[in-house]
Amino acid sequence: MSITYKKAGVDIDEADKFVSMISPIVKTTFRKEVLTEIGLFAGLFKFDVKKYKEPVLVSGTDGVGTKLKIAFEADKHDTVGIDLVAMCVNDILTVGAEPLFFLDYFATGKLNATKATEVIKGIVQGCKEAGCALIGGETAELPRFYKKNEYDLAGFAVGVVDRKEIIDGSSIKEGDVFIGVASSGLHSNGFSLARKVLFDIGKLRIDQYIPELNCILAKELLKPTEIYVKAYFALKDKVKVKGMAHITGGGIPGNLSRILPKNITAILDKNSWTVPSIFHLIKNIGKINEAEMFKVFNMGIGYIFVVEQNEIQKSLAILNKKGYKAYLIGKASKGGEDKITIK
Numbered sequence: 513m514s515i516t517y518k519k520a521g522v523d524i525d526e527a528d529k530f531v532s533m534i535s536p537i538v539k540t541t542f543r544k545e546v547l548t549e550i551g552l553f554a555g556l557f558k559f560d561v562k563k564y565k566e567p568v569l570v571s572g573t574d575g576v577g578t579k580l581k582i583a584f585e586a587d588k589h590d591t592v593g594i595d596l597v598a599m600c601v602n603d604i605l606t607v608g609a610e611p612l613f614f615l616d617y618f619a620t621g622k623l624n625a626t627k628a629t630e631v632i633k634g635i636v637q638g639c640k641e642a643g644c645a646l647i648g649g650e651t652a653e654l655p656r657f658y659k660k661n662e663y664d665l666a667g668f669a670v671g672v673v674d675r676k677e678i679i680d681g682s683s684i685k686e687g688d689v690f691i692g693v694a695s696s697g698l699h700s701n702g703f704s705l706a707r708k709v710l711f712d713i714g715k716l717r718i719d720q721y722i723p724e725l726n727c728i729l730a731k732e733l734l735k736p737t738e739i740y741v742k743a744y745f746a747l748k749d750k751v752k753v754k755g756m757a758h759i760t761g762g763g764i765p766g767n768l769s770r771i772l773p774k775n776i777t778a779i780l781d782k783n784s785w786t787v788p789s790i791f792h793l794i795k796n797i798g799k800i801n802e803a804e805m806f807k808v809f810n811m812g813i814g815y816i817f818v819v820e821q822n823e824i825q826k827s828l829a830i831l832n833k834k835g836y837k838a839y840l841i842g843k844a845s846k847g848g849e850d851k852i853t854i855k
Contacts, residue, residue, distance in 0.1 A: 545559065555648035565675075566674060584662055586733075590630045593636070594736035595736050598737035601644065611670075616646070684771070690778060693738075747819075752820060772847075781855060782854050787812040
């Protein structure tokens with residue numbers, strides 16, 4: 513009996529079916545600069561250098577982490593793609609970059625075109641929210657490498673900023689303030705701890721209704737990461753943004769400290785914003801101390817803008833009008849031993 517690639521675990525026909533299913537939805541993300549079609553070896557993007565005096569390309573790559581385990585268990589796959597885009601574009605946004613295009617990597621043991629298409633739909637939605645084009649990617653079928661019905665995701669974003677407009681936090685000074693923009697919940701960080709607490713210690717079920725959350729657990733855990741591109745570009749020409757931090761793994765202490773000058777510390781008021789119920793649930797079930805919670809999770813703040821004190825009200829008004837919940841969460845002070853103090 514002859515052996516075939518399909519018998520070895522790789523189904524080329526299913527891969528072709530997948531490409532035909534996603535091509536129309538991927539094209540809905542195309543910007544006028546995209547010169548390619550789905551299925552070519554490389555994605556082509558015509559870069560208009562005339563728009564910039566000294567253009568600087570900005571890149572970022574990331575994944576979704578063990579949040580994917582929740583998607584597997586709930587068999588819901590249409591939101592993790594948004595997380596993937598968000599994790600990449602929010603990072604490159606911190607220097608003031610406009611996201612231009614995105615590429616994804618989807619790997620699985622056995623390709624299911626229908627399920628994989630749900631993932632791509634999320635990526636497409638994320639790209640639309642970020643204003644970038646999904647111009648390519650890779651689908652890898654790796655038999656016996658992944659567990660049944662599991663997959664991995666990674667992404668890569670490219671953006672651009674004029675060199676004179678790069679935001680790096682170096683101009684932050686005493687008296688400047690921190691505007692925190694709300695997260696949707698856990699976003700895509702801390703899921704190893706969250707899963708340990710909720711499922712191993714708390715013995716909760718993925719489909720269990722949780723009164724404190726007012727929904728089943730899966731719905732809360734799979735809330736997609738907020739994308740903050742529109743928030744920044746709403747502020748850009750109206751407010752002088754001096755620094756931005758994407759609050760991911762490491763929480764506020766680990767991420768805001770990355771943009772602060774050596775002589776500056778951030779004094780934050782933890783009572784100035786609303787902490788979503790999911791964090792209280794994890795803290796109480798796991799008996800986790802507050803310092804550890806802030807070290808691991810975003811605790812309700814997904815992104816931070818640093819502006820001058822006289823632009824507080826203008827910043828809050830612009831963000832709220834754009835649909836973002838924003839709070840004045842602290843101020844910059846002369847530096848001490850600790851870069852971040854949360855009171």
